[in-house]
Amino acid sequence: MLAAVTSDRDGPTLARFTDDGTPLSPPARVRDPAEFHRVEAEHRPRWLFDSTAETYPLLLTAGARVRRSHDIALTERILLGRAGRFGEACRAPAVLARAAGTPVPDDPAVPDPVPASRPPDQPGLFDSEPARRRAPVTPDDLVTAYLDQQRRTADAACGPAATTAGIAVPGGALRLLIAAESGSALVAVEMTRRGLPWDAAIHQRILTDTLGPRPATGQRPARMAQLADDITSAFGFPVNPDSAIDLRDAFRRSGFDIETTRAWVLREIDHPAVGSVLQYKDLARLYTANGWNWLADWVSDGRLVSEYLPGGVVSGRWATRGGGGLQLPKSVRRAAVAQPGHVLVVADAAQLEPRVLAAVSGDAGLAAVSAGADLYDALAAGGFGGDRRHAKLAMLGAMYGQTTGEAARLMATLRVRYPAAVGYVEAAARRGEAGAVVRSVLGRACPPPSARWRRLVGESGSGGDESSGGDGDLGAATDGGGVPRDARPGVGGTERRARQAARDRGRFTRNFVIQASAADWAAVWLTVLRLSLLDVPGAELVFFQHDELIVHVPAEHADRVADLIVAAADTARELVFPGSEVQTPVRPVAVSCYADAK
DNA sequence: GCGGGGGGCGCC
DNA sequence: AAAGGGCGCCCCCCGC
Numbered sequence: 237m238l239a240a241v242t243s244d245r246d247g248p249t250l251a252r253f254t255d256d257g258t259p260l261s262p263p264a265r266v267r268d269p270a271e272f273h274r275v276e277a278e279h280r281p282r283w284l285f286d287s288t289a290e291t292y293p294l295l296l297t298a299g300a301r302v303r304r305s306h307d308i309a310l311t312e313r314i315l316l317g318r319a320g321r322f323g324e325a326c327r328a329p330a331v332l333a334r335a336a337g338t339p340v341p342d343d344p345a346v347p348d349p350v351p352a353s354r355p356p357d358q359p360g361l362f363d364s365e366p367a368r369r370r371a372p373v374t375p376d377d378l379v380t381a382y383l384d385q386q387r388r389t390a391d392a393a394c395g396p397a398a399t400t401a402g403i404a405v406p407g408g409a410l411r412l413l414i415a416a417e418s419g420s421a422l423v424a425v426e427m428t429r430r431g432l433p434w435d436a437a438i439h440q441r442i443l444t445d446t447l448g449p450r451p452a453t454g455q456r457p458a459r460m461a462q463l464a465d466d467i468t469s470a471f472g473f474p475v476n477p478d479s480a481i482d483l484r485d486a487f488r489r490s491g492f493d494i495e496t497t498r499a500w501v502l503r504e505i506d507h508p509a510v511g512s513v514l515q516y517k518d519l520a521r522l523y524t525a526n527g528w529n530w531l532a533d534w535v536s537d538g539r540l541v542s543e544y545l546p547g548g549v550v551s552g553r554w555a556t557r558g559g560g561g562l563q564l565p566k567s568v569r570r571a572a573v574a575q576p577g578h579v580l581v582v583a584d585a586a587q588l589e590p591r592v593l594a595a596v597s598g599d600a601g602l603a604a605v606s607a608g609a610d611l612y613d614a615l616a617a618g619g620f621g622g623d624r625r626h627a628k629l630a631m632l633g634a635m636y637g638q639t640t641g642e643a644a645r646l647m648a649t650l651r652v653r654y655p656a657a658v659g660y661v662e663a664a665a666r667r668g669e670a671g672a673v674v675r676s677v678l679g680r681a682c683p684p685p686s687a688r689w690r691r692l693v694g695e696s697g698s699g700g701d702e703s704s705g706g707d708g709d710l711g712a713a714t715d716g717g718g719v720p721r722d723a724r725p726g727v728g729g730t731e732r733r734a735r736q737a738a739r740d741r742g743r744f745t746r747n748f749v750i751q752a753s754a755a756d757w758a759a760v761w762l763t764v765l766r767l768s769l770l771d772v773p774g775a776e777l778v779f780f781q782h783d784e785l786i787v788h789v790p791a792e793h794a795d796r797v798a799d800l801i802v803a804a805a806d807t808a809r810e811l812v813f814p815g816s817e818v819q820t821p822v823r824p825v826a827v828s829c830y831a832d833a834k
Numbered sequence: 835g836c837g838g839g840g841g842g843c844g845c846c
Numbered sequence: 847a848a849a850g851g852g853c854g855c856c857c858c859c860c861g862c
Binding site: 476478479480481482498500501520521523524525530548549550551553554555556557558559560561562563629632633635636637638639640641642643644743744746747748750751782 | 847848849850851852853854855856857858859
């Protein structure tokens with residue numbers, strides 16, 4: 237059964253349909269919110285939402301947590317992305333109108349949710365921001381759109397396009413991705429509402445211990461002010477350590493010709509100011525990113541409230557809006573504390589990305605290595621002389637596209653021992669360099685190159701296979717897409733920029749096939765776990781970060797939750813990587829404080 | 835004065 | 847030892 241919910245300023249409207257769209261109950265205003273609860277309890281339908289983030293809160297407020305759903309907007313984004321049409325799916329009502337064959341009336345009084353400054357072919361963060369402009373969406377529109385998407389999903393799943401870098405997509409992969417994306421949207425709404433338990437007093441203690449007392453507005457905290465004075469004394473003239481330009485010029489005046497003031501550059505420099513500068517950077521980071529202002533803005537009633545946006549990243553990872561919920565530094569995790577009588581069950585997937593590589597590439601050797609608990613130990617034993625650090629460096633280099641230095645050398649070993657795995661990411665890189673698109677294991681497509689990229693790379697002609705050796709003399713001078721300092725005008729510069737752009741995209745697509753496939757797995761993990769947690773009293777998913785999650789639960793249910801987390805990970809592995817011997821182990825641990833989890 | 839872009843750094 | 851993928855956020859800087 238399908239239960240379609242729309243809402244406008246007069247409140248929600250609900251209608252029920254059979255799975256093939258035959259009306260069961262006509263659209264009716266929901267006067268009593270308990271109606272949602274009744275429908276869920278009696279029928280357990282698949283709920284259809286234009287946008288889960290907009291509509292599901294209405295149900296939650298009525299106390300109705302649903303089991304299954306379908307998010308039209310998120311699904312449309314996936315489907316359009318596969319057609320190379322990124323950035324079109326963000327306005328959910330337009331999606332519906334497209335499916336219904338009716339035009340969307342533009343309301344000029346309401347700003348377009350996509351900033352006009354973004355080039356139209358630039359796939360950036362398409363906002364999962366709720367569309368501000370309203371089309372007259374009805375439950376019938378929702379069902380029409382749903383059936384249309386079901387048909388397109390089925391078509392995609394059996395066509396020749398259903399392969400990723402030459403590997404057949406398992407049956408129903410795209411359907412699974414859409415279910416997981418919709419399930420993730422339910423999790424995100426619930427998580428956004430409850431927040432991560434956060435003890436403001438502990439956080440404040442961390443701040444005063446590290447920075448000194450909270451300063452008056454416009455003042456630096458005491459420790460930072462002292463370090464700033466130390467820096468000025470060390471140079472012998474006034475320097476503002478908040479200004480990278482000022483700092484760089486100060487080092488240049490002192491005889492150190494540095495390009496940037498990044499910490500790793502400064503660490504190589506023998507100058508009396510370096511120690512204070514590095515300490516200042518550390519403190520400034522805490523002060524500005526997670527200081528008193530952050531606490532006041534994002535923590536209330538003992539919860540850190542950040543808005544979670546599933547699918548907010550092109551790879552399918554989540555993003556956050558406000559609060560930086562996915563960037564909580566370890567230094568403040570001491571403040572994430574379970575409420576009395578509760579624990580935090582913290583679980584992360586160990587070495588997820590290399591395991592994903594083993595699974596998607598079908599590399600038998602790497603799959604064997606991935607069958608164990610510590611992948612890097614096994615990898616080290618099988619070709620790196622037992623050196624775990626080398627093994628890890630080589631693997632990261634392969635997945636991120638390192639082409640120089642130690643990691644590149646170590647990758648040679650990896651290539652010999654695990655040719656299918658290395659070949660897989662290198663094939664993805666070559667496709668990217670050629671302007672093609674790659675996909676995750678469940679079929680999420682990466683964005684096509686921009687028109688600017690195609691002009692730049694297309695016109696200068698590709699040089700075939702790039703030499704993977706170090707021709708770092710040219711590449712090193714360019715940074716962040718800027719023009720190299722010693723660039724000569726003319727054809728040579730264009731060719732160099734074109735090569736650079738091609739390589740950049742190659743690294744992107746190389747990483748995409750791993751990162752996006754890992755996100756596929758994690759979304760399934762999360763969705764399966766959410767369903768099983770509905771039966772555990774008081775269990776709340778309160779945090780999710782790429783390959784790690786936290787469940788807040790009464791202490792007596794901690795063991796049960798840990799088992800469910802492990803079971804969900806196993807289910808995700810079977811669904812996403814059927815037939816693979818690769819394991820995706822997770823390690824739940826019950827703690828009262830997040831900082832104790834590692 | 836505002837906003838976009840860049841530098842820098844935290845998370846994965 | 848060297849500086850690769852994806853983000854969000856803050857500050858500074860600079861151009862409008």
